[in-house]
Amino acid sequence: MALVIAGRVVPMTCDPTVAADTSASFRGRVWIGDDGMITAVTRSRQPGPAGFDTAPVVDVGTSLVLPGLIDLHNHLAYNTLPLWSEPTQRTPFAHHDSWTRARSYAASVTWPAHAFVTAAPQELLAYAETKAIIGGTTSVQGSPPKNRPRDGWLVRNVEDETWGTRNRNLVYASTLTMTPTALAERANRMRAGSLFIYHCAEGQPGTIAAAEFRDAAAAGCLQPRFVAVHCNAVDPTVFTEWTEQGAVVWSPLSNLWLYGTTTDVPAARNAGVPVCLGSDWAPSGSKHILGELKVARIVADHHGWTLSDRELVTMVTADPGDVLARSWGRQTGRLQPYAAADVTIIRAARNADPFTTVVHATERDVQLVIVNGQPRYGTPALMRRSGAQPVTDLTVAGQRRLLSLTRPDDPTQAWPWQEVLARLEQVRANPKREIERGQARLAAFNGPFDDPAAPLRLALDMPTGIAPVGGLPKDLTQILIPPLDTLTHDDAFLASLVGRGWHGGVLHKLADYYR
Secondary structure, three states, X not given: OOEEEEEEEOOOOOOOOOOOOOOOOEEEEEEEOOOOEEEEEEEOOOOOOOOOOOOOEEEEEEEEEEEOEEXXXXXXXXXXXXXXXXXXXOOOOOEOOOHHHOOOHHHHHHHHHHHHHHHOHHHHHHHHHHHHHOOOEEEEOOOOOEOOOOOOOOOEEOOOOOOOOOOOOOEEEEOOOOOHHHHHHHHHHHHOOOEEEEEEOOEXXXXXHHHHHHHHHHOOOOOOXXXXXXXXXXXXXXHHXXXXXXXXXXXXXXXXXXXXXXXXXXXXXXXXXXXXEOOOOOOOOOOOHHHHHHHHHHHHHHHOOOOOXXXXXXXXXXXXXXXXXXXXXXXXXXXXXXXXXXXXXXXXXXXXXXXXXXXXXXXXXXXXXXEOOEEEEEOHHHHHHOOOOOOEEEEEOOEEEEEOOEEOOEEEEEOOHHHHHHHHHHHHHOHHHHHHHHHHHHHHOOOOOOOOOOOOOEOOOOOOOXXXXXXXXXXXXXXXXXXXXXXXXXXXXXXXXXXXXXXXXXXXXXXXXXX
16 A cells, blocks of 8 residues: 655665755655555655555654664574573683583573474464564564465565565575585575575684684675674684675674673774674574664673764664665665665654664654555554554553554454464463474375465574484473563563673663663
8 A cells, every 4th residue: 555654754875866965864755655665755845756645644743764674683483582591601602502502501492482383383473573573673584494485474584585576595594504515505696696694603702603704705605695693703804805795793782691792893894894783582682673772882882882873773774774685686774766665663852863862762662663565563543544454452661552463364354462472371381282283283284385275384593402302302391481571671671681691781781771
């Protein structure tokens, strides 16, 4: 459907038809066509394009109209879980193969996640994507591997997005260390047009994990379509070798939580490598990318890095949008003609600095989120004005919100949020029974698993840890699933940062944003 959003536009673009003077923001309108793309972005006094005579006009007043936020590193299958730490650990972990061997990892992370992907895959994804969208996210990387694509639900899943082509080879990702031969194959796929997102050199500086970046470089992966996640173990001088830059993804909360150190962001940027943000996963990261923006601000200030709020907002809009466009063939992260109509509206006071406002914004300030031209989440007033249907109610940070969550088997019907929660709680109550039922449903299907009628089948994308049988205990009654992680950075989450992890108290400052 066609839609017009009027407000304080923050285009994040130098397109001369939008912002000839590269203004940070201006009072204007975003004209969204019924094809899910932006037709025009105009200032308030400029005439709009033809064909919008009957389109709803949603005036958001002084609120900011931004490109939808992009989270370029996550693991959605684990995002029902709380922050995790190993109680017996006395020093920061060395690298990504260290904490997966921790005594409590499998039981705290792998087992409960496995229960949900097996017994309630649809509900798990609904919960994880809702957690993302309430933070203004419109695209997220790290959806669990699955047997068939899921275009067009709540948010864009970076690896699964086919733009209606059903071509699932636009973006590849790997969380595990790859062999030189496999890296060379990925290098060829990047030359052919695919994007490759690789967990690379995650750990403390100088550890064995740094070899992953060297191996990727030797295999020819340092290309414009290469996205290296973390890179906190490398000697920062290696960024100068990347002459045709792709991007590095920075996840400061997770890095500090596990290793007590983080990516050398200034070194990457000084070498011309764009840096994007990723919230990582619930066991060691933020709730969503809007929360990770605050961590990035805190960590940059702690290190004395000269990163402006505008540069931080660019890390979750234009920069990831540009690198994804190299494979997708569609622009996101910028409000300009021919870009995808992914838009986030954030409450702002009149004349407030737009970028500082975004960095300081909390879940209560996210007023409307539009994906592919469709209103997916927001306040009841803005969702009604934009014509959102069907919708379900939920409460976020004490405020009522509407969510355009539809049933997996019938996109014309709303899927009540309480029904999603009830199913997840049913699995929590008896994991053994529900895992066995889920396994039986998969075994009963005789057709090809990429058939649209096939039951959704998910896989975990992280190491299983130490466990006897395929990542699970022999006795499934040993599986205990903790209470569902809350959707927001609430008091309980902020309290859980204290005295845990390896951040040395740096993350305690996060509470200042939520008081």
